[in-house]
Amino acid sequence: MKRAVSRITLGLFVAGLIWFSYFSVSQAYPFNWKVLPRYYKLFLDGLVTTLELSVIALGFAIVVGIVVALARTSHSGFFKDAGTLYVWFFRNMPLLVIILLVYYGFGSAINIDRFWAGVVSLSLFEGAYVGEIFRAGIEAVPAGEIEAGEAMGLYRRQIMFSIIFPQAFRISIPPLIGQLVSLVKDSSLVSVIALGDLTMRARQVGTQTLAVFESYIALALCYLLITSTLSFVGRALERKMVIP
Amino acid sequence: MTENEILSVRGISKSFDDLSVLKGVSFDVKQGDVIAILGPSGAGKTTLLRCINHLITPDGGDILFKGSTVKGDRKSIRSFRARVGFVFQRFNLVSHLRVIDNVALPLVKVLGKKWKEAREIALKQLSQVGLDDKAASFPSQLSGGQQQRVGIARALVMQPDIVLLDEPTSALDPSLVGEVMRVIKRLSSEGRTMVIVTHEVDFARNIATRVLFMKDGSILKDTYPREFFESASSEIRDFLTDLSSIV
Numbered sequence: 001m002k003r004a005v006s007r008i009t010l011g012l013f014v015a016g017l018i019w020f021s022y023f024s025v026s027q028a029y030p031f032n033w034k035v036l037p038r039y040y041k042l043f044l045d046g047l048v049t050t051l052e053l054s055v056i057a058l059g060f061a062i063v064v065g066i067v068v069a070l071a072r073t074s075h076s077g078f079f080k081d082a083g084t085l086y087v088w089f090f091r092n093m094p095l096l097v098i099i100l101l102v103y104y105g106f107g108s109a110i111n112i113d114r115f116w117a118g119v120v121s122l123s124l125f126e127g128a129y130v131g132e133i134f135r136a137g138i139e140a141v142p143a144g145e146i147e148a149g150e151a152m153g154l155y156r157r158q159i160m161f162s163i164i165f166p167q168a169f170r171i172s173i174p175p176l177i178g179q180l181v182s183l184v185k186d187s188s189l190v191s192v193i194a195l196g197d198l199t200m201r202a203r204q205v206g207t208q209t210l211a212v213f214e215s216y217i218a219l220a221l222c223y224l225l226i227t228s229t230l231s232f233v234g235r236a237l238e239r240k241m242v243i244p
Numbered sequence: 245m246t247e248n249e250i251l252s253v254r255g256i257s258k259s260f261d262d263l264s265v266l267k268g269v270s271f272d273v274k275q276g277d278v279i280a281i282l283g284p285s286g287a288g289k290t291t292l293l294r295c296i297n298h299l300i301t302p303d304g305g306d307i308l309f310k311g312s313t314v315k316g317d318r319k320s321i322r323s324f325r326a327r328v329g330f331v332f333q334r335f336n337l338v339s340h341l342r343v344i345d346n347v348a349l350p351l352v353k354v355l356g357k358k359w360k361e362a363r364e365i366a367l368k369q370l371s372q373v374g375l376d377d378k379a380a381s382f383p384s385q386l387s388g389g390q391q392q393r394v395g396i397a398r399a400l401v402m403q404p405d406i407v408l409l410d411e412p413t414s415a416l417d418p419s420l421v422g423e424v425m426r427v428i429k430r431l432s433s434e435g436r437t438m439v440i441v442t443h444e445v446d447f448a449r450n451i452a453t454r455v456l457f458m459k460d461g462s463i464l465k466d467t468y469p470r471e472f473f474e475s476a477s478s479e480i481r482d483f484l485t486d487l488s489s490i491v
Binding site: 144147149150151152153154155158162166170244 | 385
């Protein structure tokens with residue numbers, strides 16, 4: 001009950017803040033929402049591109065992440081170092097710089113499509129983070145359970161597939177959902193290479209209609225909608241996969 | 245060597261860095277033996293047990309299984325382990341698998357049985373430890389005593405020639421020790437060959453056919469329970485006094 005009251009209070013406060021900001025801005029900036037619906041197709045097109053890009057990049061990022069996690073948890077010093085090097089590089093490099101390097105750098109040497117340049121950049125970048133998530137998952141599997149596998153006579157490969165991976169995967173789901181949300185948000189950076197994602201389409205609509213603020217407000221709401229849906233679905237999946 | 249000898253431990257040694265934990269330990273296990281390994285903590289009891297099935301690789305010495313040396317390659321170790329049950333102090337059940345699948349897992353992965361058949365065998369094994377009604381539970385839904393009984397069922401389902409138990413009741417609430425002890429007692433009455441590292445003097449006195457007393461990485465005494473508890477050796481007397489003073 002107390003919680004409900006505080007929530008209502010917060011809601012009213014935020015609504016008031018938004019209304020006040022909107023009112024203040026509208027004194028100097030004439031909002032014109034009527035033009036936006038005519039451009040909904042562009043928004044929709046951008047939305048589809050952003051989702052496509054995110055889903056494909058997530059797929060590749062998971063593949064990259066598995067390789068990185070296996071390398072970093074392997075017994076070979078060479079693979080361990082290689083994995084560490086990879087993570088070091090891509091976690092210390094701004095995504096925007098990676099996109100520029102891939103599209104304008106490698107793109108000037110070999111012909112590379114914008115969309116795939118975006119996919120490659122995002123996959124390489126997010127792969128480093130996903131790899132760390134998987135590594136933490138693998139390392140969180142209790143050593144005693146691995147020993148139990150050894151003691152019953154399982155081969156290393158059997159221990160990995162029957163004991164380590166199923167648990168590491170479950171442990172990884174919550175942070176993986178968080179990373180997917182990040183990926184969707186990060187994907188807005190591909191608009192700099194004129195890849196027609198949601199952000200670039202919103203900029204286009206803004207320049208064409210001169211309703212810049214309106215376009216960006218719509219853009220912000222779109223991202224909130226996508227990421228909140230993902231988090232919601234993620235939590236449902238998490239509840240389903242949890243080990244009692 | 246007698247013909248019914250199951251396991252022979254010959255001069256096993258192990259050091260961790262500069263610390264010599266096992267100093268050439270030897271003993272034999274015959275069919276039907278129930279050997280209790282007693283001794284103060286830090287004596288090397290658990291290390292010895294883990295060296296036997298190569299969970300820890302010994303620095304020196306040999307393990308003979310039914311008269312032939314267990315070689316150090318993966319394949320030999322694996323087939324040896326498949327014949328040796330191991331029960332852990334902290335149970336070590338696989339947490340994402342249901343109880344029945346925990347017991348069925350070695351049948352499927354080591355013996356190559358189908359899950360359906362393996363589960364049928366596992367269920368029978370579970371009823372032997374009185375837990376067939378918990379088959380569909382996950383390990384975390386069980387009490388410590390129940391988890392350990394599942395651990396015992398998992399070790400037995402492979403029909404091992406010998407079962408090694410590493411302080412099977414030490415991690416349990418005192419009120420849960422009894423149910424696990426009863427299961428182990430029944431195994432001994434069925435003639436199972438067992439080596440058990442334990443702090444339960446009662447167990448050593450009533451179930452064991454032999455007692456090994458370890459201290460500082462060596463076996464000081466290899467004897468029968470009655471002789472052990474009547475021993476005049478000051479080390480054994482001190483050890484037993486310490487144990488009773490804790491309780």
